[in-house]
Structures are given as structure tokens and as C-alpha cells.
Amino acid sequence: xxKTTQPPSMxxxxxxxxxxxxxxxxxxxNEYVYWYRQIHSQGPQYIIHGLKNNETNEMASLIITEDRKxxxxxxxxxxxxxxxxxxxxxxxxxxxxLIFGKGTKLSVKP
Amino acid sequence: EAGVVQSPRYKIIEKxxxxxxxxxxxxxxxxxxxxxxxLGQGPELLIRYENEEAxxxxxxxxxxFSAERLKGVDSxxxxxxxxxxxxxxxxxxxxxxxxxxxxxxxxxxGTRLTVL
Numbered sequence: 001x002x003k004t005t006q007p008p009s010m011x012x013x014x015x016x017x018x019x020x021x022x023x024x025x026x027x028x029x030n031e032y033v034y035w036y037r038q039i040h041s042q043g044p045q046y047i048i049h050g051l052k053n054n055e056t057n058e059m060a061s062l063i064i065t066e067d068r069k070x071x072x073x074x075x076x077x078x079x080x081x082x083x084x085x086x087x088x089x090x091x092x093x094x095x096x097x098l099i100f101g102k103g104t105k106l107s108v109k110p
Numbered sequence: 111e112a113g114v115v116q117s118p119r120y121k122i123i124e125k126x127x128x129x130x131x132x133x134x135x136x137x138x139x140x141x142x143x144x145x146x147x148x149l150g151q152g153p154e155l156l157i158r159y160e161n162e163e164a165x166x167x168x169x170x171x172x173x174x175f176s177a178e179r180l181k182g183v184d185s186x187x188x189x190x191x192x193x194x195x196x197x198x199x200x201x202x203x204x205x206x207x208x209x210x211x212x213x214x215x216x217x218x219x220g221t222r223l224t225v226l
Contacts, residue, residue: 043201043217087152097166098215100152
């Protein structure tokens with residue numbers, strides 16, 4: 001399983017874009033990159049996933065570098081409710097297990 | 111549609127006592143997971159079910175932990191006897207398991223266990 005490196009914490013001003021980086025240099029060719037987040041006292045919540053191409057949904061955008069060794073999750077207009085721990089997880093699709101690291105604790109401040 | 115339901119939300123027991131956690135997954139989800147989450151850490155998989163079958167229990171400490179998923183719906187995770195180090199949040203998740211890249215797991219709120 002690929003290992004990931006994420007900054008332990010980040011701050012972001014409310015209304016600004018939050019860019020959360022993840023290094024996954026050992027990702028294998030058939031592994032996707034999944035992002036989940038965990039708000040305090042709740043279970044993790046799926047955000048987005050991708051393989052090679054950039055992806056966007058109603059929650060966020062995912063930018064994956066061409067060599068797939070790193071990715072960035074973008075919350076375009078962060079709100080206070082986006083304060084959470086964000087996990088970057090390389091994985092093998094619906095038949096694989098998710099291996100969570102420590103993630104990045106994002107604090108959105110007014 | 112109801113999400114993943116877990117009970118109890120909180121449990122305080124003394125060491126060496128047994129404890130059980132219950133999970134009701136989202137209707138129609140074939141895959142069910144139990145995770146353990148220690149403070150400041152990400153969730154760690156304990157066991158994964160595909161319908162009634164435990165397809166991955168490699169991380170389940172089988173000397174004291176057991177789990178079952180009768181009829182492929184609800185699941186129970188048991189610890190007997192509990193130790194101080196078992197204090198953690200126990201999370202249940204479910205997914206459709208339909209194949210392909212989509213691996214969205216839906217998590218319950220967890221059960222916070224405190225062993226005294």
C-alpha cells in the first residue's frame with residue numbers, strides 16, 4: 001500500500017480557497033486517490049476521488065500531478081463548517097480497503 | 111434515507127468486563143466494515159464483511175475480539191474481556207461494493223468506549 005505525507009495542520013480564512021496537499025510518491029499505477037474528511041465527533045465522510053485526471057464535484061476539486069506522485073484537494077470557498085481532519089488515501093477501488101493516515105487538520109477561521 | 115446507525119454512542123466499563131457494539135448499515139449495502147480509532151489517529155480497519163462473510167479480519171485481535179453479521183445486515187462487534195488499551199472510538203461503515211473505482215464508504219457516528 002502506498003504511503004502518504006500530509007501536513008499535520010493548516011489554517012484557512014473563511015471564504016478563501018483551502019488547498020490541501022498530499023504526497024503519495026509510491027502510489028501504484030492502478031491505485032486511485034481518495035479524499036475523506038472527519039468533522040469532530042463524527043465518522044469520516046467521502047469527498048472525492050481520482051486516478052489521473054483532475055476531478056470536481058459539488059464539494060471540492062482534486063488536482064493530481066501528471067506523475068501521480070502528489071495531489072491537492074481544493075475547497076474553493078472554505079466555510080467554518082469545513083473545519084475537519086482531511087485524509088488522503090491511495091486505494092484500489094471498491095474491492096480494496098481504505099488505509100487512513102493521520103491526515104491534515106484544517107482550521108477555517110473567521 | 112437513514113445513514114449508518116450505531117449503538118450505544120458511549121460506553122463506560124471496567125476492565126475485564128465484556129462489551130458489545132451494534133451496527134445497522136445503510137439498506138442495500140453489502141459491504142460492512144468495523145474500524146477502531148485512537149485519539150489523534152486515523153481509523154484502522156478491524157474487519158470487513160461481504161454479506162455474511164468476513165473477507166478480511168487480519169487486523170482483528172481474535173483472542174478478545176469477535177464479530178458477526180448474521181443474515182448479512184446488522185453486525186455486532188464484541189470485546190471480552192476489555193482491557194484499558196481498548197479505550198477508543200469504534201466506527202462502523204458500509205458501502206455498496208458494486209465494483210469499479212467508486213469506494214465511498216458511509217460511516218456511522220461511532221461508539222466511544224472508555225475502559226476504567
